[in-house]
Amino acid sequence: MNAPQVNTSQPVLAVRGLSKHFGGVKALDGIDLHVTRGELLGVIGPNGAGKTALINTITGFYRATAGQIELEGREISHLPMHEIGRLGIGRTFQNIRLFKRMTVLENVLVAFKAFSGSPLRSFFRAGTPKADIAAAMHWLEQLQLADRADALAASLAYGDARRLEIARALAGGPRLLLLDEPAAGMNEAETAQLTRDIQKIRGHVSSILLIEHDMGLIRALSDRIVAMDYGKKIAEGSAHAVLEHPEVLRAYLGSEEEEEVRA
Numbered sequence: 001m002n003a004p005q006v007n008t009s010q011p012v013l014a015v016r017g018l019s020k021h022f023g024g025v026k027a028l029d030g031i032d033l034h035v036t037r038g039e040l041l042g043v044i045g046p047n048g049a050g051k052t053a054l055i056n057t058i059t060g061f062y063r064a065t066a067g068q069i070e071l072e073g074r075e076i077s078h079l080p081m082h083e084i085g086r087l088g089i090g091r092t093f094q095n096i097r098l099f100k101r102m103t104v105l106e107n108v109l110v111a112f113k114a115f116s117g118s119p120l121r122s123f124f125r126a127g128t129p130k131a132d133i134a135a136a137m138h139w140l141e142q143l144q145l146a147d148r149a150d151a152l153a154a155s156l157a158y159g160d161a162r163r164l165e166i167a168r169a170l171a172g173g174p175r176l177l178l179l180d181e182p183a184a185g186m187n188e189a190e191t192a193q194l195t196r197d198i199q200k201i202r203g204h205v206s207s208i209l210l211i212e213h214d215m216g217l218i219r220a221l222s223d224r225i226v227a228m229d230y231g232k233k234i235a236e237g238s239a240h241a242v243l244e245h246p247e248v249l250r251a252y253l254g255s256e257e258e259e260e261v262r263a
């Protein structure tokens with residue numbers, strides 16, 4: 001199959017009519033959205049709106065019930081997860097997933113390992129190419145983790161562990177980075193640092209889709225916001241337009257997050 005022609009006006013990600021049903025539960029119900037080159041798209045919605053299901057379906061962790069997912073014009077919804085990762089979609093998880101008994105540096109090296117396709121154990125035994133170590137250290141420096149490179153991942157403070165997940169995702173060289181609630185569980189100072197970190201990494205990855213409940217982070221970082229509820233898109237546009245949208249306020253009404261949306 002020929003590679004799609006480079007088209008700078010083409011969205012990096014285009015999702016059309018995307019649905020994911022679990023029995024009678026419509027986690028995604030006909031979602032349309034796109035992320036353009038250089039854009040950070042914020043995705044908000046109350047608990048259970050379908051935000052994580054969106055990331056899980058884009059990355060092939062869930063198989064879509066219906067709809068299309070295009071990465072730079074190429075249909076990917078039928079592809080296995082590892083192939084979607086190889087084509088350039090990186091992610092972090094709502095619940096941090098690190099190799100806790102490996103060092104911080106090794107956790108980032110896994111990204112190169114996954115891409116080279118060779119078995120992990122023998123890779124480390126055989127010695128790691130200097131270029132990979134230099135590249136991994138670059139990402140650790142970007143996320144202020146270089147001085148913890150030899151520490152065990154298990155010993156990291158919560159905020160550092162979250163940043164290590166981001167460093168690992170970036171080391172895979174994604175065109176599109178999907179961040180699933182990176183500020184979850186962070187205190188105010190950690191969230192402020194994370195905001196600066198995400199600003200910094202924007203220059204290194206073409207596009208970012210950011211799921212977050214922290215409206216301060218969403219306001220500070222998003223070029224555009226999509227709001228979801230019950231698996232549907234209920235609003236789309238600028239931070240001001242979406243966070244003041246009557247349907248968005250209604251969706252959050254009565255939930256603990258209502259005050260945050262208005263803050």
Ligand SMILES: Nc1ncnc2c1ncn2[C@@H]1O[C@H](COP(=O)(O)OP(=O)(O)OP(=O)(O)O)[C@@H](O)[C@H]1O
Nearest residue numbers: 022025026027045046047048049050051052053054
């Ligand atoms: N594997 C699954 N099996 C069954 N139902 C699921 C599964 N994953 C998600 N759901 C359901 O799909 C809906 C959307 O869930 P999802 O986790 O995507 O919401 P969310 O917007 O990410 O919520 P939160 O903000 O709490 O993380 C929920 O009703 C959830 O119970």
